[in-house]
Amino acid sequence: MRDMTSSLQPATGDAPLHVAQISGVLFATLNRPDRRNALTDDIVAALDVECERVANDDSVRAFVLRGAGGTFCAGGDFGGFKALMREPAPATGRDPIAIYNRRFGALLEKLAALPVPTLAVIEGAAIGGGCGLAAACDRVIMAADAHLSMPETTLGLPPAQIAPFIIARAGVSRGRWLMLTGQRLSAAEALYAGLVDETSSPGGIDALLQSELARVLAAEPAAQRATKRIVADAGIRERSLVLDAAAADFATALRSGNVNEGLAALAAKRAPTWQIAQPALPETP
Known part of the structure; x- marks a missing residue:
C-alpha cells in the first residue's frame, strides 16, 4: 500500500485532530496542546468522525491514538457543562447534561468496536476521560515518565462514561478502587494495574510504538x-x-x-x- 496522508480537516496547527495514514496505519493525534489535549467538543466530534471512517475503510489496518505536545489527554473540558449548568434541570425528559455526557461514552463504544487493532500512546499524562480513551484501545503503551489518574470522585463526580472500560481492563476490584480514590499512578503502577501493556524509557516511546506496529502488520x-x-x-x-x-x-x-x-x-x-x-x-x- 502506498504511503498517504489524509485529513478530514486541514492538517494545520488549528485542526483539533491531526490525521495521517501511512502504510495502512491511521494515526490520530489530539491537537490541542495548549489545553493539554482536553476533550473539547471539536476533538470529540473529530474523533467520532474518524472512528466512523475507520470502521468502513478496509484500507486501514491499525489505528493509533496519541496526543500532541507531549501530553496524551488531560480529560474532560468543562466548558460545555458549565453552559448547561446555568439552566435548571428539565421537569420532564432527560437532563441535557446527561445527554452531553453520554456522547463521550458513545465515542468510547465506537473506539472499542473498531474492526482493526487499536493502540493508545500515553506521554505526559492521561487524566479522566483520557484514561477512558486509552482503556478503549486494544493495546496501551506508556512513557516511563508519564502518569495517569481518574480524579473525578475527588472533584465530586462519578467517572460515569469511562468506568465500564476501566474495569474491563483493570478488573472490577482494582478498577473500582482506583476510581473511588482518584489515585495518581506512575507508568510502573499503571502497568501493574493492567491499565497499560508496555512502558518505554523516556524518549523511547516511538521505538516501542514501531515495534508494536511491526507485530500488528506481520499478521493478515x-x-x-x-x-x-x-x-x-x-x-x-x-x-x-x-x-x-x-x-x-x-x-x-x-x-x-x-x-x-x-x-x-x-x-x-x-x-x-x-x-x-x-x-x-x-x-x-
Whole structure:
C-alpha cells in the first residue's frame, strides 16, 4: 500500500485532530496542546468522525491514538457543562447534561468496536476521560515518565462514561478502587494495574510504538478483523452462536487464498506479502 496522508480537516496547527495514514496505519493525534489535549467538543466530534471512517475503510489496518505536545489527554473540558449548568434541570425528559455526557461514552463504544487493532500512546499524562480513551484501545503503551489518574470522585463526580472500560481492563476490584480514590499512578503502577501493556524509557516511546506496529502488520488483515469480531461476540452472545459464527469466519479465511500465501511464506522462510516490517511514523504536531 502506498504511503498517504489524509485529513478530514486541514492538517494545520488549528485542526483539533491531526490525521495521517501511512502504510495502512491511521494515526490520530489530539491537537490541542495548549489545553493539554482536553476533550473539547471539536476533538470529540473529530474523533467520532474518524472512528466512523475507520470502521468502513478496509484500507486501514491499525489505528493509533496519541496526543500532541507531549501530553496524551488531560480529560474532560468543562466548558460545555458549565453552559448547561446555568439552566435548571428539565421537569420532564432527560437532563441535557446527561445527554452531553453520554456522547463521550458513545465515542468510547465506537473506539472499542473498531474492526482493526487499536493502540493508545500515553506521554505526559492521561487524566479522566483520557484514561477512558486509552482503556478503549486494544493495546496501551506508556512513557516511563508519564502518569495517569481518574480524579473525578475527588472533584465530586462519578467517572460515569469511562468506568465500564476501566474495569474491563483493570478488573472490577482494582478498577473500582482506583476510581473511588482518584489515585495518581506512575507508568510502573499503571502497568501493574493492567491499565497499560508496555512502558518505554523516556524518549523511547516511538521505538516501542514501531515495534508494536511491526507485530500488528506481520499478521493478515482479514484474519485480524475476524479475530476482533469473534472476541467481541464472545462477550455478548451465547457461546454456541459465537462458535458457529467463528466457524464461518474460519471457512471464509481458508478459502480466501491468504492461508496459501501464509504457508508458502513460512515454507520459503520469507515474509508474507501483507507484512510491513518497519512501519514509518508521521511527525507528531
